[in-house]
Amino acid sequence: RRWLSAPRLCVVGGGPAGFYTAQHLLKHHDRAQVDIYEKLPVPFGLVRFGVAPDHPEVKNVINTFTQTARSERCSYYGNVAVGKDVTVGELQQAYHAVVLSYGAEDNRVLGIPGENLAGVHSARAFVGWYNGLPENQHLKPDLSCETALVLGHGNVALDVARILLSPLDLLRRTDITASSLAALACSKVKRVWLVGRRGPLQVAFTIKVRPRKRLTELMIKTALEKPAEKTEAAAAREWGLRFQRSPQEVLPTADGTRARGVRMALTRLEVGAPRETFCAVPTGEVEELECGLVLSSIGYRSLPLEPALPFDPQHGVIPNSSGRVLGAPGLYCSGWVKRGPTGVIITTMNDSFDTAQSVLEDLQAGVLDVSAPREGFGAVGSILRSRGVRPVSFSDWEKIDAVEVARGKAAGKPREKIVDPEEMLQVIGH
Numbered sequence: 001r002r003w004l005s006a007p008r009l010c011v012v013g014g015g016p017a018g019f020y021t022a023q024h025l026l027k028h029h030d031r032a033q034v035d036i037y038e039k040l041p042v043p044f045g046l047v048r049f050g051v052a053p054d055h056p057e058v059k060n061v062i063n064t065f066t067q068t069a070r071s072e073r074c075s076y077y078g079n080v081a082v083g084k085d086v087t088v089g090e091l092q093q094a095y096h097a098v099v100l101s102y103g104a105e106d107n108r109v110l111g112i113p114g115e116n117l118a119g120v121h122s123a124r125a126f127v128g129w130y131n132g133l134p135e136n137q138h139l140k141p142d143l144s145c146e147t148a149l150v151l152g153h154g155n156v157a158l159d160v161a162r163i164l165l166s167p168l169d170l171l172r173r174t175d176i177t178a179s180s181l182a183a184l185a186c187s188k189v190k191r192v193w194l195v196g197r198r199g200p201l202q203v204a205f206t207i208k209v210r211p212r213k214r215l216t217e218l219m220i221k222t223a224l225e226k227p228a229e230k231t232e233a234a235a236a237r238e239w240g241l242r243f244q245r246s247p248q249e250v251l252p253t254a255d256g257t258r259a260r261g262v263r264m265a266l267t268r269l270e271v272g273a274p275r276e277t278f279c280a281v282p283t284g285e286v287e288e289l290e291c292g293l294v295l296s297s298i299g300y301r302s303l304p305l306e307p308a309l310p311f312d313p314q315h316g317v318i319p320n321s322s323g324r325v326l327g328a329p330g331l332y333c334s335g336w337v338k339r340g341p342t343g344v345i346i347t348t349m350n351d352s353f354d355t356a357q358s359v360l361e362d363l364q365a366g367v368l369d370v371s372a373p374r375e376g377f378g379a380v381g382s383i384l385r386s387r388g389v390r391p392v393s394f395s396d397w398e399k400i401d402a403v404e405v406a407r408g409k410a411a412g413k414p415r416e417k418i419v420d421p422e423e424m425l426q427v428i429g430h
């Protein structure tokens, strides 16, 4: 079908949600132009900075995103922090519609005493550290202790436990950063306990085969596995799940400077409402678990981009109906900032297609007025220039990519990530 005039659309965030939203818009509207704005010079969000280095097959989605970015009707502008370098209002002036897909860049906090002691980190920061996220490169987790506690029973908790215990030879062949690999090479950590408030039937792990019965069988099999069946390297290191324990306090060392353990309240499960959910209620008994490293993995959290934009602080999402931001015509959202920080990439894909569909419907129904053309990057580019911001194009990213792959090849890895944004910009001659 023919449309009135070419809609100029933009997406804020170059992670899976941003790319899948752009893909769907381009595929189902033959004249739409979609610009993707990303805060970092490099694209792909948590596919690059979240997905564990030893799960390279998950990162194959990058090929699809690359195809989208290479479309004639799509442009990528990295190194542009929306809300700081350009406002959402300015984007709305320049585009017929704006989709917010900026993910969840913060984490939930435990809210218990001792949480800020040295030796306590969010799993989010730890993941960012080993995956080369610029803001976490100075984390320097102290790996000189033998026992680490991971608080939380989700996929991210499993990722960080695995990275702490994986044989170095396995990690060496991944795209884990050189500096985190060097730190892990000196690690004394040999025991990791994953602690959760509820029981085995409430864990938030997901496996490729969906049914919970299969997941439970897997947990039982792992729990019963005899040490003799494990390889020698694995036997020297151990991990386990601790159920029905709720952290009450991170305990300080005698000099008060660092964590030496966590006091847990033991819990029992009570049926909540709705009936299938179980609440963990303290029994009154407590237990202390000794450890030198605590990684809290109780969830990511989205933040509002600008104070005036609609945001639901309680649920940490942008209030929306099928991706249409409530009370803000022309504004949409997709991905973790729309749905909350749960779900795998496929979930994010479906959710982004749903939002893109809403945009297409609104174009078709005339809810979005495309009778007057909009300038798109023509207008935004001048604003950015006036503020001294120089965007990174997708072909710039491909140069950074080539340098990373070449450096990785020399080290026998798929890539050696550049972790300093300044160096990324140097590579492309900015």
Ligand code: FAD
Pocket: 012, 013, 014, 015, 016, 017, 018, 037, 038, 039, 040, 043, 044, 045, 046, 047, 050, 051, 052, 055, 058, 080, 081, 082, 083, 101, 102, 103, 104, 105, 127, 156, 159, 300, 305, 334, 335, 336, 337, 342, 343, 344, 345, 346, 348
């Ligand atoms: P993100 O991936 O976070 O992308 C958001 C993007 O927006 C980022 O690039 C960010 O830099 C950018 N941005 C933020 N603020 C601004 C701003 N102001 N202006 C411009 N840009 C901005 N799923 C799987 O299927 N398999 C896995 O193995 C897997 N492993 C995971 C491991 C971890 C540790 C985590 C946290 C998640 C994992 N997931 C996995 C889930 C998957 O990563 C998410 O479903 C998906 O990344 C969410 O996409 P998103 O685009 O909403 O958010």
